[in-house]
Structure formats: C-alpha cells, structure tokens
Amino acid sequence: MPAPERTSTEAIVAAGRAILEESGPASLTMQAVATRVGVRAPSLYKRVRDRDALLTAVAEAAIDELGSRLADSDSDSASGTGTGNSGADLTKLAEVYRAFAHEHPESFRLMFTASAPVDALHRASEPVLRAAAALVGEADALDAARLFTAWATGFLQMELSGVFRLGGDVGRAFDYGLRRLLAGLTA
Amino acid sequence: MPAPERTSTEAIVAAGRAILEESGPASLTMQAVATRVGVRAPSLYKRVRDRDALLTAVAEAAIDELGSRLADSDSDSASGTGTGNSGADLTKLAEVYRAFAHEHPESFRLMFTASAPVDALHRASEPVLRAAAALVGEADALDAARLFTAWATGFLQMELSGVFRLGGDVGRAFDYGLRRLLAGLTA
C-alpha cells in the first residue's frame, strides 16, 4: 500500500536552519526537528543518514544562500567585465559577506565547523576568485582569494565570538584590514 | 574526617586535553575524563562547574601554551628592541602559530569554538600587538594586529578543515598571504 509522504528533506533542512538560528546548535536535536516538521524522530532517518549529515546539509544550505548573494553583488558591479578595478569588487564582496554573517551568525559558525562541505564552499567562493583574478591576474588569483577569504572569515568569526569587543570600533578595524589587504595585493 | 583529594583540577584539564587531541571533541566526555583521572564522573563536579566549563578550561590551557610559544619566539628575535624590522617579527610569529596549529589541531579548533576565553586570547596575542606596533606605529597597532590575527586564524582553520586541500601548495599560499599582508601594512 502506498503511504503518502508526510515531510521532505527540504522541510527537514529548513526546520534545522530555523532552529539553529533561533536557539543555537545545542537545540538542533533530531526530536526538535521532527516536532517542527510534524513527524516523530525515527522518521527523519528515512531522509537523513544521521544528525551529522543533517548538520552538513544545513551548513550546505547556508553556504548556497551566501553563494547566491555573493554572485548577485558581483553581477551588480560587473557592468564592465574589465580588469583591475582597484578592488571595488572585493570591497563589495566583503560587505556582503559581513552582512550575511551578522544576519545568520549561527549558520555562519556552522559553515566552518561540522564536516564542512568543501564543494559547496568552493562553489560559493567563485565570485571571490573572479574578483581576485581581475585584481592580480590569473597566476596569483587563487592565493589572493585565499588571503582575502581567510582574513574575512577569521575576522568575522572573532567579531561574532566577541573577541574584538574590547577596544576600538570593529567596523573601522574591518575597513582598515580590507584597505591594507587590497594595498598589499596591488603593490 | 579529612578525606584525601584523589585528583586535581590540573589533572582533569590535562586529561581533557589529551583526550581531545587523541580522539576528538565528541570523545571528550565527563566519563572519559573521570576514568582517565581515576575517579567517577560525579566527582568532577567538585572541581568543574559543568562540561562547558571544562571545555573552556581546556581551551584556555591551550591558549596559554600558544601564548608562551609566541612570547618565546618574540624574545628570540627581539635582540634589538628597535622599530620597523620589515615584518621579520610577524613572520616568525606566523610560523610559530602555524606550527602550533599543526601540532594541536583539535585544541586549535576549540580555541575559537566553545565559549572562547577572551581574556586568555588577549594575553596570548600580546606579542602580535607589540610586533604590529613596531611595524606600523602605536596608532594603527590594534587594527594591524587584528588584520594579521584574523588572516592567520582563518587560513589555519581552513587548512585544517581541508578547504584548501584542492589546488596549489598550501605552504606557498601561506607565504604569499603573509608577504602581501606585510606589504599592505608597510605601504
């Protein structure tokens, strides 16, 4: 006999994301997800291997959303697909990245914790690679993109965890870092 | 009646660190720590508020060890307490930092996860602040130190999590990033 599906993988992942941002990773339990989706916990194992796989799926969904925003911001400023624009593209990407981290702090944390979905991260960071290539050329593009991404990610993680709370305006420190970093790339 | 102490906070934290590096954070349970220390799990609560406090203490111990190494490397090269040395001090600090992360990957991860002990991190990063001041002056020292620390931390986290595994020599990317970053700071 058939038996209609009472939920879906997408609904489960969406529930996971919502719980994560509302109540933190410790509250993201199989039971909480099941309840929010209107099903019993054991049913989740029909769609998701285990809790770790669910966390990875949630991280991947967040990364994909970030990727869309980065791609959008990229197409905004890329009216002329020219070369070296003095870092305007990377500046825009940095702002979009920071806004996303502030908007979804728990998802941002999870993106680099958990068994990070490397493929998704590579997909999402493609606009950064393109902007870096425009600034420093193809030969150094990968290294430059890694410099930019590592700085932005480390900075935002520290900002969110409160390490930067003492002393000085954090926004000013972000701008300073970005300016110096771009100066170093174009030196 | 007295009753001799059968363990100590230091032994508990040391056991936690050992388990963390040997088997990962999921294996760092109260029971595992208690067994390694020769006591029953409930006894741990006489010295440690809860598991979260234990994780924080383990992170703090790791940060203190990192701090010692950074301070040592600093005193090495600081034969002349002069000014701008073209970034040799920061280069040395970056190498020590990277070596520590490779040696204690799980501790390194925990340092920026968990309820990060902000004070300990500030203590440990003091050599970075000094080296940054020597390079760019007191006025920009804090922002410069944050640029350096954010980049190094983000880079090492991504390296350890395998995000950088594809494409190019990771060590070369680290050197490139450091070189460009120093160029930006001295521009």
Next chain:
DNA sequence: ACCTGAACACCGTTCAAGT
C-alpha cells in the same frame, strides 16, 4: 571533606510492528 551508587532527564539510533 571528598567520593560514589543510584537515579533522572534527555538524546541519537534501531527495528519490529502497524497502516
């Protein structure tokens, strides 16, 4: 004054039994 057995609440996961 410290340690422990017993107990409780909670979680992840499996599986036979339901429809």
Next chain:
DNA sequence: ACCTGAACACCGTTCAAGT
C-alpha cells in the same frame, strides 16, 4: 512505502549516603 512505539546505549547532572 512510509510512519511509529518501544527499546537500547550513552551522556550530563544531582544528591543522599558512605567513609
């Protein structure tokens, strides 16, 4: 073909009872 109750193993934590 999907869902569920029941069960199991495991964990964090509390506390009265031991010495």
